[in-house]
Amino acid sequence: MIWSKARVEFLAFLFLVGLGLALRHPGLLVLAIPLAWHFALGVAFAPGNPQRKLKCERTVQPRRVREGEEIRVSLALRNEGKEAFEVFMADQGFPGFTLVDGRPWETRLLRPGESFDLAYTVRATRGVYRFSAVTVEVKGPLGLLPWRGEIPCPAEVVVLPRYEELSRLELPARRTLPIPGTTRARRGGLGLEFYGIREFRPGDETKRIAWKAFARRGIPVVVEYEEERAADVAIVLDVRAKAYRGAAPELFDHAVRAAAALAHYHLRQGHRVGLLKYGAYLDWVFPGYGKRHEERILRELAEAQLGESEVFEELGRLPTRLILPGSLIILVSPLVLGDEEVIGKLVARGYRVFVVVPDPASALLLGMEESAEAELSRRILGLERWTLLRRIRRTGATVLEWDVRQPLAPLVRRIRPGFRVWR
Amino acid sequence: MALIFAWSAAFLAWAGSAFPTAVFWLTLLLPPLFCTLGYFLRRQAFWILGFVGLVGLAMELAIVGKFLLGLGTLALALFSWDFAEFSRYPSSEEKEIWRMKLRALCWSAGAIGSGLVLAVAASFLRFSLNFWVLLGALVFLWLLLRLWLREMQNLYGAEAKGKRSLSRPTE
Numbered sequence: 001m002i003w004s005k006a007r008v009e010f011l012a013f014l015f016l017v018g019l020g021l022a023l024r025h026p027g028l029l030v031l032a033i034p035l036a037w038h039f040a041l042g043v044a045f046a047p048g049n050p051q052r053k054l055k056c057e058r059t060v061q062p063r064r065v066r067e068g069e070e071i072r073v074s075l076a077l078r079n080e081g082k083e084a085f086e087v088f089m090a091d092q093g094f095p096g097f098t099l100v101d102g103r104p105w106e107t108r109l110l111r112p113g114e115s116f117d118l119a120y121t122v123r124a125t126r127g128v129y130r131f132s133a134v135t136v137e138v139k140g141p142l143g144l145l146p147w148r149g150e151i152p153c154p155a156e157v158v159v160l161p162r163y164e165e166l167s168r169l170e171l172p173a174r175r176t177l178p179i180p181g182t183t184r185a186r187r188g189g190l191g192l193e194f195y196g197i198r199e200f201r202p203g204d205e206t207k208r209i210a211w212k213a214f215a216r217r218g219i220p221v222v223v224e225y226e227e228e229r230a231a232d233v234a235i236v237l238d239v240r241a242k243a244y245r246g247a248a249p250e251l252f253d254h255a256v257r258a259a260a261a262l263a264h265y266h267l268r269q270g271h272r273v274g275l276l277k278y279g280a281y282l283d284w285v286f287p288g289y290g291k292r293h294e295e296r297i298l299r300e301l302a303e304a305q306l307g308e309s310e311v312f313e314e315l316g317r318l319p320t321r322l323i324l325p326g327s328l329i330i331l332v333s334p335l336v337l338g339d340e341e342v343i344g345k346l347v348a349r350g351y352r353v354f355v356v357v358p359d360p361a362s363a364l365l366l367g368m369e370e371s372a373e374a375e376l377s378r379r380i381l382g383l384e385r386w387t388l389l390r391r392i393r394r395t396g397a398t399v400l401e402w403d404v405r406q407p408l409a410p411l412v413r414r415i416r417p418g419f420r421v422w423r
Numbered sequence: 424m425a426l427i428f429a430w431s432a433a434f435l436a437w438a439g440s441a442f443p444t445a446v447f448w449l450t451l452l453l454p455p456l457f458c459t460l461g462y463f464l465r466r467q468a469f470w471i472l473g474f475v476g477l478v479g480l481a482m483e484l485a486i487v488g489k490f491l492l493g494l495g496t497l498a499l500a501l502f503s504w505d506f507a508e509f510s511r512y513p514s515s516e517e518k519e520i521w522r523m524k525l526r527a528l529c530w531s532a533g534a535i536g537s538g539l540v541l542a543v544a545a546s547f548l549r550f551s552l553n554f555w556v557l558l559g560a561l562v563f564l565w566l567l568l569r570l571w572l573r574e575m576q577n578l579y580g581a582e583a584k585g586k587r588s589l590s591r592p593t594e
Contacts (some may be wrong), residue, residue: 005504008471012478012564019482021557027485030546031493034538035478038501041534086523109523141530142505 006144007344009039016306049147050138051321053081054110056153058131063155067126067162067253070100075134081370085110089118096125096159099370124159126253128303131155138377139275160298161253163260166407169416171398173231173271174352175326181230181270189227198220218259231267232274232287234323235259235297238333240281240313241306246358251334253307254404259332260301261408267294273324275300276322278315286324325350332356335388353397354415357389358404425506429458429473429516432499436480439492454480458503465583470507474500498535505531 013035020028059074077089078152088106102120110116133150172183180190188195190230197210200220208222237259261274266273267289274287275297285293287301311317315338323329329351331343336346346353361381384400400411433455437448454476461469477500484493506529 004467004471008474010568012475016478016482017561021484021554021561024554026546027488027490027493028482030490030542031481031485031497033542033545034494034497034501034535037538037541038534041537045530084526086526107523108519109526110471141526142534283444410450 006039006043007044009035009144012379013039030410038142039144042140042142045142046140046145047083047085047138047147049149050081050085050136051149051151053079053083054087054136054138054151055080056086056134056151057154058134058155059236060131060157064158064160065124066160068123069159070121070123071157071159072119072121073104073131073155076115076117077110077134077136077151078405079110079112082112083303084112086139086141087116088139090135091118091120092131092133092135094124094127095110096127096129097122098124098355115262125156126159126256126302128299129157131160132236133177138265156205158299158302160302161256161260163257163264164407166261166265166409166412168413169262169265171234171328171352171354173326173328174350174382175389176229176231177272178229179270179272179279181226183269183271184226184228185230187227188224191225191228191278192227195212195226196226197223200302230289232269232324233262233271234274234287234327234329235263235266236276236278236329236331236333237301237304238331238335239277239281239304239306240333241280241308241335242308242335243279243334244311244360246308247334251360251404252304254402255332255334255356256301257331258356258358258402258408260298262330262332263297263301264294265295267291273297274323276319277304278318279303280309280402282312282319284319315339318342318346320349320351322348323351326352328352328354330354330356330360334358334360335392337388340388340391340395343392343397355392355397355400356408357385357401359385359401361385363388426459426462428499428503428506429455429477432477432496432503433480435492435499436477436484436496439484439489439496440487451480457505461507470504474507477503482508483564490546491543494539498539501535501538502531512545 013032014066016032016035020026020032022032050269055078057076057078059072059076061074065071073091075089077087077090079087086107087110088105088107093104100121100123102118104118104120104138106116106118108116132152132154134153136147136149136151138147163297176183184191184193188198197213198221200209200222205220210223213221237255239252241248244255263273263275270289272287272289273293275285276281277282277300283300285297288296315333329346331353332357333339335355335357342356343353361378389399391402398415400415402408402411432452437443437451440448454473456473457476458473461467461471463471466559481493481497481500484490484496506524513578
């Protein structure tokens, strides 16, 4: 396919010559000469393939942002050839980008050795965006046979989920790790909370002797504090599209933010945190500690997408062998009927299960005005979910039903072990 | 500027026809109107229609014997055609646009001017050729261009040919 300008000129020339010959009219034949000459010059000076002559550099600042923050993308296109090009450059766009300032396209005349910069600012939604190239159109002086193609210009920007800072979540795992942390280990040792007193043994520090109890009992006793240790936390993010039906992607974004907030909180507390994206696929981030691990988890969450898979349609295929018994499993999911059985099995196997249920009805109502109809529909949906949540409550799992219009942190702060459902 | 050239070409064609006032001659307005639509709607198709219409006007002048006016109309049509590109690619800097327009103007003026000189020079040539020789030459020229354009097409990235492996497993 030859581009339209060259084609039109060529066809016009052929038409003039053909008509001139048909009518035996020399004037028409002579009239075709300027057209043919224009076409010939345009083709002769058409740019060759400029891919080796044009170099592009991309700068993305910053490369790691949170949802809603701005990203400045700068492109520098340099002409390393020996001829001038008229260049139209357009950067690839992403559906998650909203242009804030500048524009991602520009036309310039690039002389040899010259370069031109293009900069624009976007606000991005959660995701990992991989820029690969810029689209370039290079025209010759008469605009015939332009070259259209891509100049490689790779870069990557990670837009992490925006999450709340959780101040407290008193939901200990059933089994702890032999590493200091913040989870009460139900055993005497070093800690802050009073655990009990016991007889003095050789080797105990004298400053731990409870003098009043010693005076009462007549034998030396020491104070024991409850040991605080790290625990294993597995965050399971439900990415089954059917669980979010009707409210995706807004509800899913809230679920991702909740998972990020919980991961951040537990890592900050010194726990070993793993992440499992369950649904369309199995994506397991092995448990780990520290800031680098947090970055890994946040990146995985940034890339999380909904999907469907027949294999992982039910929660029953949850790979529990990856999660140590006694760990705290935090399931972030709007849930579907049938999930309650799996949650019950998890509790029976010795896991402490905490289910964060982003309320689909609240996500649906997020963009709607408050009205009687909206309230009624919310209540009907609420009743349906109430049945499901009641069954889960009976299994012994802790359930937090989260109205996504409200912040998560205050709800989480109210959770105490022993309480089952918080709304 | 492209619109000025397009309207000038139509005006020249009208002037060359001795300013006829019959309703039929209103069709003269169609080519520049198409160009105007192409400019404001940013549609290449309208520009093509406008350009073809202007070439048609030049042809009409040449047929009725006003060869030089026909050449003038064609030259203005080509100027308009070259400058139409700028309606597609806006730039944020006015200075850049002027820089490119000046360059295009120089190139267009050079190409069109030299084409006009060639055409006028050719009009002074007096020789006779057998019709079939002319037709044969035309066909030969056309075939030559077809071959050359095919080469260009391959050079500028036509679809790849040959055996290619699928990127996904076949069922």
